[in-house]
Amino acid sequence: MTRVARAGTAAVRTAVAVLAAGLVVTSAGCSPADRDRPLVAVTTNILGDVVSEVVGDAADVAVLMPAGADPHSFEVSAREAARLRSADLVVENGLGLEEGVARHVEAATADGVPVFTAGDAIDVLDWRTEDDSGPDPHFWTDPRRMAEVVSALDDALDEVGIDAPGADGYRAQLDALDGEVATAFATVPADRRALVTNHHVFGYLADRYGFRIVGAVIPSGTTLASPSAADLRDLATVIEDAGVPTIFADLSQPARLAEVLADEAGIQVTITPLATESLTATGPASSYLGMTSSNAEAIVDGLSTHE
Incomplete structure (x- = not known):
């Protein structure tokens, strides 16, 4: 049985009850002169986990985004912003994701801090x-x-003199993960490979594994947008026509909108929470590999077992 098959959705749902708060730092340190190791500041906790796996003990990793937060809207304190601007390298997702901290990354860039944007890779x-x-x-x-991002990150770390001893091994784990997820998704019948989420979050998953994006409760790539009544009515029609049994809602956002859709439109769907945009403090979704595995198992369950 694969890791995907072993992961439990109940554990993912439970993990959201325990959220980390504040700045996550693998070790203390103030100014560059005081540090024994270089500092890599990372905007999101998903990338923070990946960076930590790649650099190992070669650098300190400061993750700005706490577990369970929404990457579109989380913000940082003045102290955290200052730490960002003192880093040896900043790693961001880019592509408009970190709307609440973008100006701080721009300030770090203006100060001459090298910035690696994962979306560019x-x-x-x-x-x-x-x-x-x-x-x-x-x-x-x-x-x-993500494996492509790791390869580009390896180069970016080398440019600033930081070792990446875990890069090759982590890429191998990502290759294995991709195979396991593909095997799990192969069990979903073709006519059930339709996804509805609280906002547009699964475009890359759909592109890689052959799913259809039927719609989203929030018709946008960000959680900061809002659906209109017409949006909800149109989505309800699409859901009924496609026979979608499950709406997948991110753990960092309440399922209220999806529940309103089900209640007001009179359609019977299951609301399944997934850790899609943030790691959890504990449980299978507390790492990127575990999050991806457990989400795949929850999607398979949500689309395959409901008649």
Whole structure:
């Protein structure tokens, strides 16, 4: 049985109850002169986990985004912003994801801090609706694209004199993860490979594994947008026509909108929470590899077992 098959969705749901708060730092340190090791500051906790695996003990890793937070809206304190500007390298997702901290990354760039933008390393897809579109920042839902990010990160670390002893091994784990997820998704019948989420988050997953994006409760690539009544009615019609049994809502956002859709439109769907945009403090979704595995198992369950 694969790691995907072993991961439990109940554990993912439980993990959201325990959220980390504040700045996550692998070791203390103030000014560059005081540090024994270089500092890599990372905007999101998903990339923070990946960076930590890649650099190992070669650098300190400061992760700005706490577990369970929304990457579109989280903000940082003045102290955290100052730490960002004193780093040897800043790692950001880019593609418009970190809307609450973008200005701080720009300030670090203006101060001469090297910035690695993960979105620059991949073939970017667009999220699209009938009325709008934009670059999709959620590339991590495809492990192969994350492997491309790791390769580019390896080069960026080398440019600033930081070793990446875990890069090769982590890329191997990503390759294995991709194979396991593909095997798990192969069990979902073709006519059930339709996804509805609280906002457009699974474009890369759909592109890699052959799913259809039916729609999103929030018709946007960001959680900061809001659906109109017409949006909800249109989505309800699409859900009924496609026979979608489950709406997948991110753990960092309440499932209220999806529940309103089900209640007001009178459609019977299951609301399944997934850790899609943030790691959890504990449980299988507390690492990028575990999050991807457990989400795959939850999607298989949500689309395959409901009649």
